[in-house]
Amino acid sequence: MPEHFRALIVILVLAGVVFAMARRPAADLISERDFTRRRNLWFVLTLLAFFSHSFWVYAGIAAIVMTVSRKRERNPVALFFILLFLMPPATVEIPGFGVINYFFALNHVRLLGLCVLLPAFLVLRKQADTVPFGRTWPDKLLAANMVLTCLLYLRETTVTDALRQTLYLFVEVFLPYYVASRALKNLSDFKDALFCFVLAAMLLSLIGLFEYWRSWLLYSALNNALGVQWEMSGYLTRGGSLRASVTTGQAIALGFVISVAIGFYLYLQEEVRSKLQRRLGALLLAGGLYAPLSRGPWIGTAVMIVVFIGTGRKAIKRLMLLGISAMLVVPLLVVVPGGQKILDLLPFIGTVEVENITYRQRLFDNAVIVVQRNPWLGSFDFRSTPEMQSLIQGQGIIDVVNTYIGIALSFGLVGLTLFVVFFISVLMGIRKGMRSFPNKDNEAHRLGRALLATLAGILITIVTVSSITVIPVVYWSVAGLGVAYAQMAHRRKHTSTAITASAHLSLR
Template sequence: MPEHLRALVVILVFASVVFALGRRPATDLSVLPQDFARRRNLWIAVTVIAFVSHNYWLFAGFTGLVLLMAGRKEANVVALFVWLLFAVPAFFKEVPGFGVINYLMTMEYIRLLTISLLVPAYIGLRRQARVERSGWLPTDYLLLVYMLIQLTLRLNVDTATNTARYAVYALLDVGLPYYVASRSLRELSQFRDVAMSFVVAAMVLALIGIFESVKWWLLYSSLERALDANWGYSNYLGRTAILRAQASTGQPIVFGYVMVVALALYAYLRCCVKSRALWWLGFALLGGGLLASYSRGPWVGAAVGLVVFRLAGPNAVGGLLKAALVVGAICALVLVSPMGDTVIDLLPFIGTVDKNNVDYREELLTTGVRLILHEPWFGVTGYMNQLVDNELVIGGMVDLVNTFLGIGLAYGVIALACFVGVFAVTARSAYMAMRRLPNPQDEARMLGCGILACFTGIGVTIFTTSSITVIPVIYWIMAGVGAGYVAMLRRQAASRTADRQGLAAASARSRRFVPRAGARVS
């Protein structure tokens, strides 16, 4: 049996285990039973089509048709999108131009999901916006300026055709995920559904990743060749004789990044799960996936994100101390175990394993900041050549392992400020709105804590890597979720204010028309 078909069997077994164990808690909390069954079947169908089609365009055609039909029945398209996001790696191929141009566009799995699920949702949301006469959000303007700066600078150095192509990419990869998430999520139950869907998909990924690390077998590595597609990821990468898990993300640090976001959302779901033992079992699975990545950036990102979750919630100091005691006990057990020395060597800033990667990041940051300060506004001219001149070459290339630095070098501080502003403005607005909630133990407050933890974990992690594979689509989806959360709290606050004003007015009218003692009432 070919390797990719043997891998398919293993993947389906692990996915079936997670779906079977997760069905009851997911349907009890957020997902309707029929929605869970449909999404599970879709995940399996997309995976099977990818592994048995043996042709990328057959896979894209059948998958797109299945998704279009399923999207019509889906009430929460964002939840379905994140559920299927990791089912298949983001393989791509160029759509031919049929002799008119070289090629139309690059089609990849994530764009296929966007076209099949988010474009129809966008059309419906635009109709709804015209009816409600809803305006723009503050973060909409920041995102628009960020995209326009990128396209304007590209037009100065590229052809009009290629710039138009990248404009389509910007709309599909950035604009649509953000817009649909920020407008379609209006009720708390919808946010809970998205969080649960992302967590379930990440748990499947975590179990696959743990198996990859233990068995030294990347289950998706043979699929690229079987589909005759392009990707360039899913290479075997080890650290201290241990294989770093990737699953369908194609890179260990991206795999760890997915676990960071899943852990932050899972921390929010703790307020909804009745069984503490079941919640800890899921936490252990996601934590095991995070460890299987053997990526220090996501480790730090997850730790900082969970600290922010505790600090933003009620009983911040006490909860943080309890969490610190639990983590300290776990760390002590690990350190006294036979794996203690290995774990210490892997720790960031302390360990000695691949220390050259840490040194490279420090030198890259120092040199990159100096170049940006020299040409701050709209990118550094020939920054790649300047980095090469400064001997910042690793593995035969300049690896811009810092998303913020990459944006600043390529597009300048104005674009960087807009990029950071989308998340900073949303985080501040979410924090201010959630603090006004009447009940500090309310689920809506815990959702805000989860969103803040997501933003923090994402920020720390992308500070150590470039935005590759699924990294950007996740942070734009989460930016939209955060913007939608702020809009929901503002609607609820306005409704409470209107109710109070209505009660006050009714009370005033009743006092005005109460007859005096002894007065005749006609």
């Protein structure tokens, strides 16, 4: 039996376990009909991917299936999230048939954007209650960032290729942000979308744990079966163990996705009635976070938990308890079986691959020198400079494992400022929105805490990784969720003001 069919059997069994476990808590969060329809769609598209034996066959049939499913779907963000990590985002070029080299490169994420998000965008922009793009500060900063990026692409490449890059920005940056920021209008919409992201991450978690346990990347043979070459996918080890990657292509990308799901889970878990189900879900996500053996997402998750607790009731007391618990866990790991291995993997105190920290320090020092030569708008040939050439690793690559440094090198301090200020404005919008729900036990306030914590954790995590595979799609989507939350709070404030004013008038 071919390897990809053997992998498919394992994937279907593991996915069946996750969906069965999720059915009961899903009833507390979304409608059973939505859960069943999306579960069935996930299985259909997964079977299609493994049996099609051609990316183009998969893309053609999947486009039809997604289009039909979208028409039955009331929440396009939820549909996008549940399918986002269904298969590796390996790209295939659409041939130009002699007219041009190729039209553009297509992958699963872009196909999903075109079939689910683009129609949602066209519908949302016509709705009367949709805030026009450009009204909020995040909108303006994102637009400025995208325009700058498109213009700077012309320095290095042809007009045709610059148009391709603009299309990719539209599909992978603008559409996830816009639809997430406009489609979610109330708490049930948020609950639906966040649950689908967490459910998709739980699927990744159990499959990732299997990959770690059996030292077998289950999706690696799928690309070959589809006739797709993807340099991202490969076997990596750390401390003698395989680093799981599932469909994300890179271990740290998998850790990033699970970390974001944990941030969302901080909100969702309170809505699940069964304590056992809550604990099983948390345990599964914790296992999924461990399986990639990526330390950056561990730090990001710790930041999320601290921020979430710090913005809730009895923050100081709970943070002190958290700190004491952390201090007690470290000596405990020394004596329990396998605990020393975990300690060796921990950032800053571990001994495994400490050279990675040294490399990141060298990257920062050398990047500062390179950025100083082109401080405002950066340079696309920065990799050819002597400082960056000195960072070539054994694989023959220069790994810019820091999103902020990568932006500064390519787009200068102007691009970096737009990027950072954009996310700061989203954080400020969430924080301001939380004030509209002053009761810290209020569900809407807890949602704001979770979004604030998740975005803060993301901004810390991307210090340790470049924007590869699904990472940028996720953080632009989360930013859109933050803007949607701020708009929801703004509508509530205006509604409350209008009701108060009406009451005063009636009393007169």
